[in-house]
Amino acid sequence: MKRFLKSLYLQKRFFFVLFSLVTLFVISYFYIDLYEATKLLFFILVVATVFDVLLLYRNKTGIQASRELPEKLSNGDDNPIVIRLTNRFQFKASVKIIDELPLQWQQRDFKITSILNASEEKKFTYTVRPTERGEYQFGNLNIFASTLLGLVARKQQFDAEAMVPNYPSFLQLKKYDFIAFTNRLKLFGLKKIRRIGHTMEFEQIKDYVSGDDVRNINWKATAKRGDLMVNQFQDEKSQPVYSVIDKGRVMKMPFKSLSLLDYAINATLVISNIALKKHDKAGMFTFSRKVEDRVVAQRRKAQMNLLLETLYNVQTDFSESDFSRLYVDIKRSIKQRSLLLLYTNFETLDALHRQLPYLQAIAKTHLLVVIFFENTELKELVQQKATTTHEIFEKTIAEKFIYEKKLIVNELHKFGIQSILTAPENLTVNTINKYLEIKARGLI
Numbered sequence: 001m002k003r004f005l006k007s008l009y010l011q012k013r014f015f016f017v018l019f020s021l022v023t024l025f026v027i028s029y030f031y032i033d034l035y036e037a038t039k040l041l042f043f044i045l046v047v048a049t050v051f052d053v054l055l056l057y058r059n060k061t062g063i064q065a066s067r068e069l070p071e072k073l074s075n076g077d078d079n080p081i082v083i084r085l086t087n088r089f090q091f092k093a094s095v096k097i098i099d100e101l102p103l104q105w106q107q108r109d110f111k112i113t114s115i116l117n118a119s120e121e122k123k124f125t126y127t128v129r130p131t132e133r134g135e136y137q138f139g140n141l142n143i144f145a146s147t148l149l150g151l152v153a154r155k156q157q158f159d160a161e162a163m164v165p166n167y168p169s170f171l172q173l174k175k176y177d178f179i180a181f182t183n184r185l186k187l188f189g190l191k192k193i194r195r196i197g198h199t200m201e202f203e204q205i206k207d208y209v210s211g212d213d214v215r216n217i218n219w220k221a222t223a224k225r226g227d228l229m230v231n232q233f234q235d236e237k238s239q240p241v242y243s244v245i246d247k248g249r250v251m252k253m254p255f256k257s258l259s260l261l262d263y264a265i266n267a268t269l270v271i272s273n274i275a276l277k278k279h280d281k282a283g284m285f286t287f288s289r290k291v292e293d294r295v296v297a298q299r300r301k302a303q304m305n306l307l308l309e310t311l312y313n314v315q316t317d318f319s320e321s322d323f324s325r326l327y328v329d330i331k332r333s334i335k336q337r338s339l340l341l342l343y344t345n346f347e348t349l350d351a352l353h354r355q356l357p358y359l360q361a362i363a364k365t366h367l368l369v370v371i372f373f374e375n376t377e378l379k380e381l382v383q384q385k386a387t388t389t390h391e392i393f394e395k396t397i398a399e400k401f402i403y404e405k406k407l408i409v410n411e412l413h414k415f416g417i418q419s420i421l422t423a424p425e426n427l428t429v430n431t432i433n434k435y436l437e438i439k440a441r442g443l444i
Contacts, residue, residue: 007155008053009144014151017045049151056145056154061088063095063116063143067160073136074171076258076266078127083141085124087116094146096153097124100139104132130166131257133265133312138162168311169266172428176270177277204232239444240297240338241275241435243268243284247314248321250345253373255424260373264343265311267428271341271435272307278439282307286314288321291329297338323358330362338366339444341431345372347401352408356415363417367444369434370412371420371427378402 021042028034056062068082087093097112105128112124130136141160146153205221208228221229245251245268251261272282276299283297284307295303295310321344330340340362346352362368378398386392405421412419422430438444 004057009153009155011146011150011153013149014045014049017151021045045151048149052147052149052151055089055091055147056152059089062154062156063087063089063093063145065097065141065143065156065158065160067099067138067141067158067162069138069162069164071164072170073128073130073164073166074169075130075133075166075262076169077171078129079171080125080127083112083124083126084121085114085116085143086121087118089145090118092117092148094148094150096144098142098144100142101128102136102138104130104134104136129257131254131259131262133166133168133262133314136164136166138164165312167308168262168269170269170308172266173270173273176428176432177273205229206232238279238281238299240281240283240334240336241272241444242297242334242338242340243272243282244326244340244342245284245286245293245314246288246321246342246344247286247316247318248288248344249318250321250347250351251316251343252318253345255373255376258424260343260345260424261314261316263373263424263427264371265314267343267431268341269308269311270428271431273304274432274435276303284310285329286316287326287329288316288319290322290325294333323355327358327361330366334366337444339435339438340366340368341371341435342368343371346405346408347375348404349407349411352411356411359412359417360415363415367418367438369418369420369438371422371431372405372408373427374405374421374423375401376423376425 021038024034024038024041028038064086066084068084070079070081073079081099083097083099085095085097087095093116095114095116097114099110099112101107101110112126114122114124116122139161141158143156143158144153145156205218206229208217208230212230216230216232218229218231243264245261245264247261251259251264253260255263268284272284275282279299281297281299282303283295285294286292293310293314295307342359346355359368359370378401381398382395382402384391384395386395409419409421418434420430420434
């Protein structure tokens with residue numbers, strides 16, 4: 001009996017009809033002729049409610065439901081969740097689905113409503129966008145079924161508790177893995193880079209064909225064969241590419257609910273995969289007060305899994321970053337000239353000047369690319385029309401900060417340090433562009 005009462009829910013329609021009848025009973029106190037009719041209507045309501053309950057509970061199975069979850073969620077992306085329902089009633093049923101979502105989303109109003117015909121099976125798909133790495137605990141699946149009368153509903157709860165880990169954006173990895181090796185780069189904001197000269201890694205001597213660079217003609221081989229022969233070169237391979245992620249307090253700022261640190265982690269996963277596909281060695285490490293989460297640059301089958309697991313487990317308290325410690329560690333542990341993609345953020349020139357000596361020292365022995373972020377919210381503020389003195393003041397300050405970012409780019413270039421100033425959402429695309437440009441120019 002207790003279980004029955006817990007699963008029985010009176011609907012809004014029941015209370016609306018009941019309130020109407022109570023009103024009629026009050027009115028019938030003054031108009032006695034209404035009393036008998038109102039009493040009859042109340043009796044009909046009781047009978048209809050009992051009939052509704054019998055319909056819902058006569059079939060023990062009722063509604064069958066299941067939830068399909070991915071093995072892991074992709075951070076910052078829309079992840080599909082599938083719910084399957086089967087109506088085992090012999091009548092058309094109205095259903096309301098309430099899924100117990102993880103605490104991280106703090107969503108208490110999630111519901112899906114639909115109508116299922118008798119014996120009909122239907123699939124419902126909704127998307128979730130996680131913004132924090134870690135474990136997401138899904139709860140039970142609650143289904144409220146009612147007849148077309150809609151006076152009462154039967155609640156069925158399905159044990160669908162499951163934990164799903166939220167990993168760095170592997171969906172972006174798959175997307176850019178495909179487009180980086182096709183001719184569709186421009187559709188995604190990626191550009192083709194004009195090759196300057198050629199690299200000097202010899203591959204083979206082959207017959208000359210129309211279009212070959214005449215500067216590569218091998219005259220000794222030509223004299224022996226009696227036909228024009230040319231040297232063929234290939235891109236230099238096995239160059240170390242390190243993603244260096246600043247996990248200090250400057251990377252805590254969120255844009256579209258995703259922190260700069262997580263944007264950098266997602267970009268690191270994608271650029272590492274592309275570097276490996278380009279036959280380079282991919283590695284990474286993070287730093288704040290000390291250097292952590294180190295993955296030595298290598299090219300092997302298990303490298304991407306190692307990078308993915310390391311990025312998933314990156315933890316930080318967003319403390320002040322120590323660039324001097326970073327310089328010492330790089331000098332001690334990375335002996336071969338490497339491409340270092342440094343993800344950090346500078347808001348002012350003063351902040352850059354404090355770290356500039358260490359960046360210059362790193363750039364002497366490695367190819368350093370400093371990647372930092374535009375404040376897109378300031379850009380939106382600047383584009384708004386100012387109507388009051390206070391708004392003009394805010395807009396002026398915002399323009400000053402935006403201009404200072406451009407000064408930081410110029411300051412880095414002045415000391416021969418390459419840089420990328422990018423909006424957070426364009427970080428991955430712009431990083432790939434820079435890597436392809438560096439490869440094309442043979443800088444590493």
